[in-house]
Amino acid sequence: MILKNADIFDSEFALRRADVRVEDGKIAEIGENLNGGEEHDLSGCVILPGFIDIHIHGCGGADFSDALPDTLETMSRTLASFGVTSFCPASMTLPYDRIEKAFENAAGYLGKECGAYIHGINMEGPFISPAKKGAQAEEYIIAPDYDTFARLNAVCPVKLVDVAPEMPGALEFAEQASKVCTVSAAHTTATYEQAKAGYEHGFSHVTHLFNAMVGLGSREAGTVGAVMDSSTVTAELICDGIHISAPTLRIAFRILGEDRIAVISDATMAAGLEDGEYTLGGQRVIKKGAVRLPDGTLAGSAANLFDEFNNLLHFGIPLRSALKAVTINPARIIGADKTTGSIAVGKSADLLIVSDDFSHINNVIIKGKQFSAQ
Secondary structure (H helix, E strand, O other), rough: OEEEEEEEEEOOOOOOEEEEEEOEEEEEEEEEEOOOOOOEEOOOOOEEEEEEEEEEEOOOOHHHHHHOOOOOHHHHHHHOOOOEEEEEEOOOOOOOOHHHHHHHHHHOOOOOOOOEEEEEEEEOOOOOHHHOOOOOOOHHHHOOOOHHHHHHHHOOOOEEEOOOOOOOOOOHHHHHHHHEEEEOOOOOOHHHHHHHHHHOOOOOOOOOOOOOOOOOOOOHHHHHHHHHHOOEEEEEEOOOOOOOOOOHHHHHHHHHHOOEEEEEOOEEOOOOOOOOOEEEEEEEEEEEEEEEEOOOOOEEEOHHHHHHHHHHHHHHOOHHHHHHHOOOHHHOOOOOOOOOOOOOOOOOOOOEEEEOOOOOEEEEEEEOOOOOOO
């Protein structure tokens, strides 16, 4: 298959006119005037790398933690319709057996995806702070425990594990777990000093920056300040216009730069559905624009990466920065950047074909196959 006459963002994220040859699920050649085989004229279109959501709890009426037979098929299809070609389903703070069941469900679905494919798990909880639990269930929070993590990782690979750095044993846990996956500071009351200590012991990432953590203040820099004072720590941002204001997003991009931010949805089963009542990890949530617990606490989102990408453009974030934040940056954070995340020869043909103003998805290609919602 040859995709012809489109503008593409190449491996350096420079926009140029080129054809793309796809063979055996991979990008085989990029150049001008390619021919031979099945050709698709994409004049007036732009080819983007497929989007990667490394933190999503559910969408389209499915919740990863419910571990139902059709949960991941629903998520896979729904995400592909949003331009997401791969993802990390995120667990919740629940009893061990329920977390394990969700992991088993994911392991059984690997390689069988009908749309977006799974890289591995984002293990959000149970190693978090009760004081910053957000929509997580406090009764199931435990101190960081490597044996628990290792048992779950043996069921289905963990790509991110979320931990409050100030919890007892967190630094020792991070030193071990960081050899297996990315360790992220999350749902935390960590001071600047505690967060910085975490970064010196294996933490390298922060979950949904600004949310469920200590903010940047004049006399206490907090968890947020520790991220911004680092030159290497990466951060997730929820860019739905609800979790973080547009000016704050612009400040974050200006300070962290174009290589350290991953846009996430943190979506719940309500994503893609009408306002109403849904569940998140068994808890009742209400979608009315935002998704909240009955007490008003924000509980994930109803967002998707394509809408968030367009939000960023509307908020004044440079196109290159916004695009890297939904493609190569999340790929790099989970160690998948050698196989996906950019348009380069040898990488998986995970591609998003959009209108020239980036407002409309025309087609989605995943591992070289055109996605069909049917």
